[in-house]
Amino acid sequence: MMAGPQALLWSINARAVLEAVDTLGPTGRPELVQETGLSKTTVAQALQELLARGVVREAGLDTERRGPAATLYGTDPGGGYAIGVDVEVERVTAVLVDLAGAEVARASRPTTGVAQGVAQVVAEVVAEVVSELVTEPATELVTELVTELVTEPATELVTELVTAPDAELVTAPVDGVRVGQVVIGVPALVARDGRSIRASRGLPGAAHLGAELQTLLPYPVLLENDVNLAAVAEQRRGAGRGVDDFVLLRVGTGLGAGVVIGGRLHRGFAGGAGEVGFLPHPATALGGEVLGARQIGQVARELGVEGSPAELFARAAAGEASALAVAGAVARRLAHVIGAIALVIEPELFVVGGPGTEVLLEPVRRHLAADAPDLVVGVTGSGVPGDAVLQGAALVAHEHVRERVFTEATT
Amino acid sequence: MMAGPQALLWSINARAVLEAVDTLGPTGRPELVQETGLSKTTVAQALQELLARGVVREAGLDTERRGPAATLYGTDPGGGYAIGVDVEVERVTAVLVDLAGAEVARASRPTTGVAQGVAQVVAEVVAEVVSELVTEPATELVTELVTELVTEPATELVTELVTAPDAELVTAPVDGVRVGQVVIGVPALVARDGRSIRASRGLPGAAHLGAELQTLLPYPVLLENDVNLAAVAEQRRGAGRGVDDFVLLRVGTGLGAGVVIGGRLHRGFAGGAGEVGFLPHPATALGGEVLGARQIGQVARELGVEGSPAELFARAAAGEASALAVAGAVARRLAHVIGAIALVIEPELFVVGGPGTEVLLEPVRRHLAADAPDLVVGVTGSGVPGDAVLQGAALVAHEHVRERVFTEATT
DNA sequence: CAGTAGGTCGGAAAGTTTCCTACTGCCGCA
DNA sequence: TGCGGCAGTAGGAAACTTTCCGACCTACTG
The missing domain is CATH 1.10.10.10 (Winged helix-like DNA-binding domain superfamily/Winged helix DNA-binding domain)
Incomplete structure (x- = not known):
């Protein structure tokens, strides 16, 4: 005890x-x-x-x-900084937030497309946001502090930051800028240790991304599944606020679920919770995927339409009949998945995310009402403005830093 | 704060x-x-x-x-008592445990079969274990205490217990015997408030069992789904010890799951988590049940065998070919359900419970290895000797009492 | 005689209450 | 309209209380 x-x-x-x-x-x-x-x-x-x-x-x-x-x-917002990164297939974005959780810097770069390059791109983007903090927003900090009538610590801080050597940014922590945690969202199945990648949808050959990044970056690095991070963002700042148990369903490249139970993200024993894209469905053989970009494309072709899921959803929202039919078919499958998940954990709420997925909400609700009238769950769209994965990554990183700094200061 | x-x-x-x-x-x-x-x-x-x-x-x-x-x-074991009750379709059993968690009394009665009678039967059985504590084991208490060379409190306690009026047992708490909590396991879907019953497999018309019981018993009453309680028993004393996330699958009258996540029982928003008997399966239409007594019976008939699930499993264990075929078919469906659950929450372990279900373990493991080789979950039989539901009920009740008494004593 | 259980005493640390001072805005009176 | 007092609040200091710990002492048994 x-x-x-x-x-x-x-x-x-x-x-x-x-x-x-x-x-x-x-x-x-x-x-x-x-x-x-x-x-x-x-x-x-x-x-x-x-x-x-x-x-x-x-x-x-x-x-x-x-x-x-x-x-x-x-x-003191400068007590510790945290970095969140969103690794998408064609782009890497990073934000740096201070101890108060406010965004201080942001940077984005296209991936080179080469698998080996991903770690390098991430490292570069991270270095960019750190340098942005060191040089640019110093003036912002000054004005902020001056408006608060506290001049001494401000000047102190500025000199400290400006004298920091830029060259060592990537290999060593900058004096006065303590980055306590980097959390990186990847479109992959991440083991619970936050390092190894078990399987990946959009990052072929990036199995050792975690270890690679740790050698490139002088800060503690944690990988996490992108949908899981989006779920965290929903929980803290989106549709999941105040909801103990909810599931975020993200429709896009594949169908992924972020499961929040008891206010905590549930990763599963090996980080594989939420792989609901492979839930059994009458229309698919055992082991086939229910709802990915390929499945949506196939449904669309059968209906004589073409385009990416996001495009099709947008056209459906605009009222195009054939696109609407695709959306309806997707919604039907989504409702099926929701029903299956509800039978296992019966969350209070399902949040449907992904570009253009607002158009799916109504049809999903209709299908659920028809097929499972006893089900009392709510279905909502995302409540997070902007990149939910990025925000989730920043939130998780920020919490790590906050916890560490706070316990350090009170021990 | x-x-x-x-x-x-x-x-x-x-x-x-x-x-x-x-x-x-x-x-x-x-x-x-x-x-x-x-x-x-x-x-x-x-x-x-x-x-x-x-x-x-x-x-x-x-x-x-x-x-x-x-x-x-x-x-002091007499600091507070807790009662666990298992309401089965044809029988009601209760145990009374002391503050140390040791079983003190046990009683069992057949149900009359009438729905309205269930509450009455439960009240009678509860009264029986309480009276058993009051009258019989007093001597046991004495001997126990005497062997410990502490005579004064023992005599005090005995007189206190013996003078307690038997007539008021059911309507008022007996002096000196503080029953802090009664937890009742029922084969039904219980709402999270522990009172109302949403739907029931084996208790038709018992929708208000909780309220009825509260009027009949002078102790705090809590209803809980039987499979959930069995899961608690597995967690504390069975196969789930030390496992954070596991799912208990109980094959019997119906297929039910008890979901333990993060060491805590997960009930679902309206108490409906774990109704995995209705998960979609290629062989069933949406909304049909995958694996209940009826389904097992149907499979058996198709194979030319007759009997209850428990009987069939026993005959399969004995080596009877046709019963083995039934078990194989059941195992196949069970593996399917396990795969679906794993896709949602990926627990560390699945525990298969229910009479005679040991015979299912090997075939289930084979099916999983064949159909979902990536799955890393373990599959085990129940580790709880005796009635898991009853033990789970007693455990939950005991914990309530323990927590209440302990916090009371340290405030 | 040595090792252990139990009790007592003084010191140290932490928190709360109480009292006091300093400062500002508002109201009323001249 | 100007000025003084009143009231309300922030910050700090001292005294008192609670709680815990270490050390010393006694009693008892193998």
Whole structure:
């Protein structure tokens, strides 16, 4: 059990104060007292220590209410950075977020198409966002800090950043810019260790991407299935907010599912949970895929139409009859998959994602109502604006960093 | 957050001591010191307080080692009782366990067959185990306590129990016998509130069983699906020990699955997770059942055999060719269901339960190896001796009681 | 005689309450 | 319209309380 020393109390209290500061944003002490339930003195002491350790900084004054101006405290966004990467078949995108979770830099590059090049491209994009943080947004940081009437730490920070040597960016951590975690979303089946790739839809020959990247990057690297990351994004910022159990179904190159159970992403024993594209279907032989780009294309050809899934969905949304028929057929299969998943885990909600898939929602609901009237699940479209995979990767990386920095600061 | 007062520390330490006492059984103080990592003084204080609150009692002396005899401390088994009930189609069984989790009393009755009678039968069986505790094992308690050289509390307890009025047993809690929770396993789909029944395989018209029982019993009542409870039993005492994610498949009246994810039972949004008997199968139309008693019977008839699933499995185990053929067909469908479940959540292990189902294991493994060679899951038989549902019910009830008593004692 | 269980005492650490000071906005009075 | 007091709030210091730990001491048994 090991629940011993009194120092534990300090950890608990400091953590409570830190969490409150982080979730509430710039906050005065009295509010923190109320939020944490701790006494004034304890909060003051904790803040003093956290201030000394550099996780918390003074963030302006509150002159709104009467009485003396209350100094506001906030977490130091520069306390640790996290990077999320989305590796798509034809493009690699990266974002760098600060400890507050705000996007600081973004970069994107086309893949060369060569399998061996993927790791290199990722490393380059990562280096790009880091350098962008080091050089460009320094001014932004200054203005931000100046508007908050705290000038000293700003200049300090800027000099620190500007003097950082650009050349060593890729091979060594830049002084003052601590990147604590890189999370990389890949269209592949990733083992639970976050390194090895078991099977891949769009990255042939990238089995050792994790190890390769770790040699190229001086930061801790974690691979993750792209759909899983999109599910995380939905959970935190999209349609899955506040929902304990939901399943994200992503229609695109293949059909993939991100399973969130009990508020946590469920990866499966070997990272293979959510491979629902291969669920049995009357129309397919055992082991065949129900719903991938190939299947959609085949259905389309049978109906005399051509195009990628996204194109077809867009044309269906525009009202084109034959494309609508394709969408209807896809929706039918999707409803079938949803029904099968519901029989196993009965989540509260299904989120349908992927380009142009809004057009599928209504037909899917109709099919479900007709085929499985007892089913009480909801079906919604994605609630994440922009690249859900990228955001999910950034969220996961950010959480890793946040957890590490916070526990470090309260131990 | 509310992590305020210093009293929290006492809670933590007391809880640590209590858990140690509970898991280690009768233990001396020095061992508790080592186990908890706390100081001698703190452990002594905590024990004193827990002793005063009645959760912990002195449980004999350790005269083995040299030096003065160490007084041993153990949790008081009479601190709270829990009852688990298994409602089968033709029989109702109940066990009463003490705070240590040991079985104290057991009773069983045939159901009258009338739907309205089920609640009544359950109430009677519950009353029976309670009265059995009150009257019979008092002597057992005495002997037990006497052997431990602690005479005072024993006599006290006995008089208390013996003077308890038998007549009020069903309508009011017996003085000195605190039954904290009754958990009832039913062959039905139970909503997550543990009260209402959504659909039932073997209990027609028992939709309000929960409410009925609550009026008949003076203890908190919780309903739960029988397969789910069996899964809990497997997790704690059976094949699922130490496995985070596994699925129990129970072949019998119908095919049901108990899904354990992250060490926790997953019920689904409306308690409908694990209804895998209706998963799509090439041989069945959408909505048909894959594998129930009826399906097994049908397969058997086609092969020219007759009998209940349990009988057929037993005959297959005995080597009867036609029964073996039936088992093979059932195993084939079971493997199909396992494959489908694995695609959704990919658990580490599948446990196959139900009377006589050991004969299915090998054929299921063969089918899986042939049809889905990439699948890395294990397939095992049940590891729970006796009635898994009953044990699961008792375990869940016991945990409720334990948690309540422990938190009460350390607050 | 040595090794161990149990108890007691003093010190240390942490948190809470209370009191005090300093500052600002608002209201009322001249 | 200008000015002074009142009220409300932030920040800090000191005293008190709770809790835990280490060390010393006693008692007991092989």
